[in-house]
Amino acid sequence: xxxxxxxxxxxxxxxVIIGNALFTWLPISDEQRRMRCRNLFLLVCSLFFYAWxxxxxxxxxxxxxxxxxxxxxxxxxxxxxxRKTLLILTVILNLLILFFFKYFNMLVAMVETVMAFRGDLxxxxxxxELFSLQGTGALQIAKVVxxxxxxFFTFQAMSYVVDVYRExxxxxxxxxxxxxxxxxxxQLIAGPIVQYSDIAEALRQRTQTRxxxxxxxxxxxxxxxxxxLIANTLGNVADQIWALETGQLGAALAWLGMxxxxxQIYYDFSGYSDMAIGLGSMLGFHWKENFNYPYTSLSxxxxxxxxxxxxSSWFKNYVYIPLGGNRKGxxxxxxxxxxxxxxxxIWHGANFTFLVxxxxxxxxxxxxxxxxxxxxxxxxxxxxxxxxxxxxxxxGWVFFRSDSLVVAKRYLSQxxxxxxxxxxxxxxxxxxxxxxxxxxxxxxxxxxxxxxxTARIYDSFAVQIxxxxxxxxxxxxxxxxxxxxxxx
Numbered sequence: 211x212x213x214x215x216x217x218x219x220x221x222x223x224x225x226v227i228i229g230n231a232l233f234t235w236l237p238i239s240d241e242q243r244r245m246r247c248r249n250l251f252l253l254v255c256s257l258f259f260y261a262w263x264x265x266x267x268x269x270x271x272x273x274x275x276x277x278x279x280x281x282x283x284x285x286x287x288x289x290x291x292x293r294k295t296l297l298i299l300t301v302i303l304n305l306l307i308l309f310f311f312k313y314f315n316m317l318v319a320m321v322e323t324v325m326a327f328r329g330d331l332x333x334x335x336x337x338x339e340l341f342s343l344q345g346t347g348a349l350q351i352a353k354v355v356x357x358x359x360x361x362f363f364t365f366q367a368m369s370y371v372v373d374v375y376r377e378x379x380x381x382x383x384x385x386x387x388x389x390x391x392x393x394x395x396x397q398l399i400a401g402p403i404v405q406y407s408d409i410a411e412a413l414r415q416r417t418q419t420r421x422x423x424x425x426x427x428x429x430x431x432x433x434x435x436x437x438x439l440i441a442n443t444l445g446n447v448a449d450q451i452w453a454l455e456t457g458q459l460g461a462a463l464a465w466l467g468m469x470x471x472x473x474q475i476y477y478d479f480s481g482y483s484d485m486a487i488g489l490g491s492m493l494g495f496h497w498k499e500n501f502n503y504p505y506t507s508l509s510x511x512x513x514x515x516x517x518x519x520x521x522s523s524w525f526k527n528y529v530y531i532p533l534g535g536n537r538k539g540x541x542x543x544x545x546x547x548x549x550x551x552x553x554x555x556i557w558h559g560a561n562f563t564f565l566v567x568x569x570x571x572x573x574x575x576x577x578x579x580x581x582x583x584x585x586x587x588x589x590x591x592x593x594x595x596x597x598x599x600x601x602x603x604x605x606g607w608v609f610f611r612s613d614s615l616v617v618a619k620r621y622l623s624q625x626x627x628x629x630x631x632x633x634x635x636x637x638x639x640x641x642x643x644x645x646x647x648x649x650x651x652x653x654x655x656x657x658x659x660x661x662x663x664t665a666r667i668y669d670s671f672a673v674q675i676x677x678x679x680x681x682x683x684x685x686x687x688x689x690x691x692x693x694x695x696x697x698x
Contacts, residue, residue: 211262213485214438214685223489226255226395230493234418245415249390252493259395260358267357270311275389277303278367282374282381297375304368308361314354316560319345341562342614359399361557363392365524370406372528379407387413396489400482402500402520405527409495416494426491428674433484435677436653438684441478443646444470447638452611456620460631464624466638471611472604473650476505479518503655505603508595509586510574513603521557525550544579548572558610563618567609574602 211218229251238244261268281300288296322345327335370391373379382388391413397404451459451467459467483500490497504516514522530550536543548569555568578586586595605622612618 211259213482213489214434214681216685219682219685222255222259226252227492229255241415246386249387249413252394253386253390256390256393256395256398260393260398263358264355270307270357270360271363271393272389274304274307274364274367275385275392277307278371278392279382279385279388282371283383285371285374286381293375297371300371301368304364304371308364311354311356311360313560316343318349318351319343322346322348325349338616342616343561362401362403363398365403365521366405367392369403369524369528373406379410382406382410382413394490394495396486396493396495397497400479400486401518402483402486402497403524404497404520405524408497412495418492418494422491422494422496426488426493429484429488429491431488431674431678431681433481433486433488434681436477436481436484438481438681439677440646440650440653441474441476441481442684443642444650445474445478447643448474448611450638452621454633456617456624458632459621459624459627460633460635461625461627462635463631463633463638464621464627466635467621468604468608468625469647470643472505472607473647473654475607475610476501476654477650503659505600506596506655506659507599507603508592509578509583509599510571510602511578511583513599514571514575521554525554529553540580544576547575547579551575561613562615563609563612566615566618567606570602570606570609 211222213219230248233244233248233251236244236247238247257268260271278300281296281303284296285293285300320340320343323340325348326346327339370379370382370388374381382391391404391406391409392398394404394409448467448471451463451470454463480501487497487499498520500518500520502516502519504513507513507516530546533546533549534542535546551568551572552565553568554571555564555566558564558567574582586598589595608621609615609618612621
């Protein structure tokens with residue numbers, strides 16, 4: 211169920227808000243009992259929300275919930291090596307679940323390709339076929355369907371078990387409250403990735419103020435506008451351009467497609483995060499920001515401090531620091547960065563394009579740590595820093611968007627081609643697209659970080675309603691309306 215769908219906006223969301231309010235106001239003398247009722251109500255609603263996409267998906271999520279609840283509960287009664295063994299076993303089982311649903315199809319395709327070329331693996335065509343991950347179908351193994359949001363809720367569950375092992379949080383004794391932590395519908399499908407310590411108190415006791423509710427409405431309305439009015443409009447253009455014959459695009463159209471996708475993925479994902487944070491605030495939950503104007507960054511290091519903050523924090527807390535972080539010398543730090551960003555790429559999907567995307571960032575971050583960062587700091591012409599950062603960010607999005615490395619290579623070559631194209635860029639630049647590009651640039655953070663007084667506009671109830679109404683009209687019109695990060 212999409213946030214930007216009529217069934218969610220007019221049926222599910224009002225039902226949840228009214229039901230949550232009723233449980234809040236019912237004359238129940240025992241406050242603990244009232245909270246159990248509210249949590250149970252939200253849990254049932256969240257499970258229904260997830261089951262809307264397929265009843266089989268919910269069985270997988272319930273399996274992950276049970277695995278990690280039992281794992282953490284058993285940890286509290288263990289000591290020494292047996293405790294560490296139990297942690298490793300629980301984490302491995304989580305990773306096996308994730309691997310099966312995300313990477314099994316990739317593994318089958320690679321095996322089929324190797325089988326087809328086993329006589330001569332040195333052929334150039336072999337690498338092309340291998341990197342395309344199309345397979346041959348020789349093994350006749352049915353493709354595994356990826357459960358929506360499995361990467362997000364599996365990472366949340368693992369972080370909880372690790373925190374219990376570290377004794378930074380106590381184990382949850384109520385499986386229904388733990389299930390709500392994993393399945394809470396605002397952040398279930400595409401984050402932000404919420405650590406248990408950020409929500410533990412709210413599961414026991416939470417208050418809802420008028421200010422929190424109004425703030426939630428504001429965040430939800432503007433998140434919807436970012437998603438429907440900007441991301442969908444520019445995403446439709448990006449999809450049309452990527453569907454063309456890559457070798458015939460020409461530089462102008464290739465740059466337009468890359469710019470549109472650059473804005474699409476930001477406004478799609480940050481818009482979803484805004485809506486999730488807004489919904490959480492309406493229900494009494496407060497989550498950390500997931501984006502902080504990443505396209506205003508002046509280095510790759512700064513970009514990753516501002517982009518998908520919850521994922522960056524997860525890898526920092528549960529991979530980078532345990533590996534030694536920056537405490538074991540420069541060489542080890544660089545190796546740790548390489549490992550983290552290769553895993554970040556793999557997390558995003560089963561394709562060599564994501565691996566290259568992660569490797570590119572790893573190398574750039576290593577370069578900035580070794581020498582490039584100092585040069586960027588000393589450079590007085592900061593727009594050059596921004597141009598360097600955005601060039602590599604947009605280059606990375608080409609790998610991210612492309613179906614294979616072959617397509618990515620062809621697309622990147624078109625960015626700097628000087629030949630004629632059979633396609634006209636003007637046919638893609640409608641007034642709606644030009645307006646979306648203008649608002650995308652204005653909302654990217656340059657004015658906000660410069661201290662311009664735009665908050666009063668955002669706080670206007672009339673503007674919020676206008677944005678929501680325009681978004682609803684677009685949804686009713688049946689416009690292009692995917693969510694990019696649902697595939698992860």
